[in-house]
Amino acid sequence: MEEKEKKIMVSDVKVGVPDIVMDMAKVAVEKADVGILEKLVEMRRQLKDEWAKERFFEALSAFQAELKPVKKTKAVKNKDGTIRYHYATFDDIVSAIQPLLEKYGLSYHFKTSFDAKSVTVDCIVTHREGHSETTSFKAPIEFSGRMLPIQEWGSALTYSKRYSLSLALGLATEEDTDMVVEEHPVEKLPEKPPEQTFIRQEQKPKIIKPVIEIEKDEEQRLSPEASSAYAEQIIKHLATYKNIFQLRNGWKKHYEEWKAKLQPEDFAEVVRFKDDLKVKLTEDAEYGDKDDDR
Known part of the structure; x- marks a missing residue:
């Protein structure tokens, strides 16, 4: 009965004030009861807000179902002219979403x-x-010195607009496949021979067992709560990278570990943040190169 009444009231809000509220309002007017009238006005507002919220998420769900991943059209090139990777600019995102936003009233x-x-x-x-x-x-x-202050502000503003819009609408971009580019190979030093440690027989169970347990725990995926918290820590860690080379090396180093530990949706969020950070750092570097040329 309660569910039926709710359906009737919510559907009535779409075309006007619910009949039940109107009937109660007539009684309140006849009795000159201001208190009841105030409660009826608040009831109508709550019903309208509830109905509008339902319509919002219905439209957003339909928008996300129909929208395809935003294509990355901006090419970032290496110094030799070869393409390092592509990314989606803010204009790319707006062009992709605007028709569907209008279609669903968003x-x-x-x-x-x-x-x-x-x-x-x-x-x-x-x-x-x-x-x-x-x-x-x-x-x-960051005020790294590679760009003018106004360019630093402009780059951060564009980056924030792109990322906040992507988060608000749940957008995805087509994944590029050439994230890892070996531009600056690091010379490997000769490995130091491992130190020999002599362990008495009776000590082995006490020393080896904790190591085995840790390795076993690392192979297990984190719970949803722990995964979400860990993903936030990773994003904060990625945000400390100041250039594209730090990001590339750090991502290559931790990729397998993060993918194994995080829940799929949390790992996808980390990947999206990495992609956007990569775009920002690349833009920062491009602005810096232009300043150097001048």
Whole structure:
């Protein structure tokens, strides 16, 4: 009975004030009961908000189901002219999503705020029925000296807009296959022979057993809660990389470990952050090269 009444009221909101609320309002007017009228107004507002929220997530779900991965059209080249990888620019993302946003009654806008060393962008996605959701992203300003200060701010702002919009809409980009490029091979030093440690027979069970247990634990995938927390730590760690070479080497070093430990959805989130960070660091390097040329 309760479920039936809810369905009737929510569907009525779509075309106007629910009949039940109107009937109660007539009684309240006849009795001149202001208290009941105030409660009815609040009830109507809550019903309208509930209905608008349902329509928002229905539209967002349909939008995500129909949208294909955004293609990466921007090429980043090596010094010899060969293509290192491609990435999706902010314009690529907007061009891909705009038709479907209009189709499903969705829109977005940004609000920005600045402090001494960072920029924060709020991406607000709104449905035509009035409900909206906000996703925030904060990017630090490094002031590396390779770009003018205004370029540092512009790069961080573009990066924050791209990433906050992608998070808000749940966007995915087509994965590039040439992330690892050996540009600066590191000369390997001769390996030091392992030190010989003599262990008495009675000590072996106490020393070897904990090592075996640790290795076994490392082979197991983390629980969803632990995986989510670990993914946040990884993203914070990746954000400390200051250039594309640090990112490439760090990713190559930890890729297998992170993929084995994280839940698939958490690993996908880390990959998305890595891709966007790679674009930002590449843009920073390109801006720096242009300044050097001048």
